[in-house]
Amino acid sequence: MADALTLLPATQSGSVAGSSPGRGAREGPRRALVVGASGLLGENLCRRIAATPGWHLTTLSRRPPTIGGGGHVALDLRARDDCLAHARAFADVTHVFFCARELSRGYGISVDANGEMLVNLLDALAEGAPSLAHVQLMHGLKWYGTHVGPVGLPARESDPAHADSSFYRRQQEELMRRSVRAGWSWSTIRPHFLCAFATGSPSNLVLMLGTYASVLRELGEDLWFPGSEAAFDAVTGCVDIDLVTSAMLWAASSRNCADNAFNIGNGDFFRWRDLWPKIAAAFGMRPGPVRPTDLPRFMADKGPAWDRIVACRGLRPLPFAGMADWHFAHNNVFGLGWDVVPSLVKAHRFGFHEVVDTEEMFARLFARYRAERILP
Structure with a gap:
């Protein structure tokens, strides 16, 4: 590393509620810069x-988001010179929420590209954002290596980054180095399986499940589970996007949260084996057996089936290719044959107490997709 800096575990910095103000604390109006504002998380x-x-x-x-504000900066973060040229657009920014990520085909994630995007933005902020108080990164449980194999349970924020922690470690180390020099504070949020009402997102768990169930029903099949028996029985969880965005504002603006990472989840956990009959019932289906399947290959020719569903049920004519990323579903949802259980104790101790019942969340979001004529 270029700087002589010892990177402490996240729980060794910051303090619990009632302590002295954290670095970067700011009173008065706050100007948020949402980076990646047109994505699933950014728009919410x-x-x-x-x-x-x-x-x-x-x-x-x-591309412009659907929600506007005090201004929009149309910018490709991979273009360093363009980022620096827009530095003056950040003059009033006090809080940055970095929700952007670079994905390639098949849900591939480049460590280098995502690291460079953050560096380019931070360089522009250093030049053009004198009022900057806090920078927050949206990460996830890949920090612990949950996508690679079994990890210690529960996964705690004080656990070191896994050797294959995607781009998370590189980004967090960069953030920590910069914050020490510049005086603003940082935070990272680590959820698992974002659940939301949205279209065009590759990792939207709810729309993926609804599309998969609808296609199988159109084919006259039961709702069979496309992963392994181990994945069917593994303990996992997810999180409502409204809870995530609430936690993001909390961590970025609470004095005691400066320089900390937080696992965020609904507060309950489940096995697909237990939840699967309820998902089937939501679509008027019977739960089927476990049938390990190459999901991207299986779904590759199901566009015509989806078109029939759209025509017969009067749905909005959204293209089948944009309904879900089946590589994400195959590898990240149904491909994890081990428990994924993050500890949520730290967020509770620091003052975030919101919870969501996961079964009620799925029912509510499926109902909204139907009301908006996106799912049958």
Whole structure:
């Protein structure tokens, strides 16, 4: 590393509620810069910020988001010179929420590309954002290596980064080095399986499940589980996106949360074996057996089946290719044959107490997709 800095575990910095103010604490109006504002998380975060008193919004993405604010910066973070040329657009920014990520075909994630995107933005902020108080990264449980194999349970924020922690370690180390020099604080949020009402997102668990169930029903089949027996029995969890965006604002603005990482989840956990009959019932189906399947290959020719569903049920004509990323579903959802259980104790101790019942969440989101004529 270029700087002589010891990177302490996240729980060794910051303090519990009632302590002295954290670094980067700011009173008065806050100007949020949401990076990746047109994505699944970014748009939902923009919606929350726009509705929260005391916050003002600036958005940054390659394509305009549906939620506007005080201004939009159309920018490709991979273009370093372009980032620096836009530095003055960040003059009033106090809080940055970095929700952007670079994905390639098949849900491939480049460590180098995602690291460079953050560096380019931080360089522009160093030049053009004198009021910057806090920078937050949206990460996930890949920090612990949950995508590679079994990890210690529960996974705690003080656990070191896994050797294959995607781009998370590189980004967090960069953030920590910069914050020491610049005086602003940082935080990272680590959820698992975002659940939301949205379209066009490769990792939207709810729409993926609904599309998969609808196609099998159209084919006259039961709702069989496409992963392994081990994945069917593994303990896992997910998180409502409204809870995530609430946690993001909490961690970025609470004095005691400075320089900390937080696992965020609904507060309950499940096995697919127990939840699967309820998902089947939501679509008027019978739960089927475990049938390990190459899901991207199986779904590759199901476009015509989806078109029949759209025509017969009067759905909005959304293209089948944009309904779900089946590589994500195959590898990250149904491909994990081990327990994934993060500890949520730290967030509770620091003052975040919101919870969501996962079964009720799925029922509510499926109902909304139907009301909006996206799922049958």
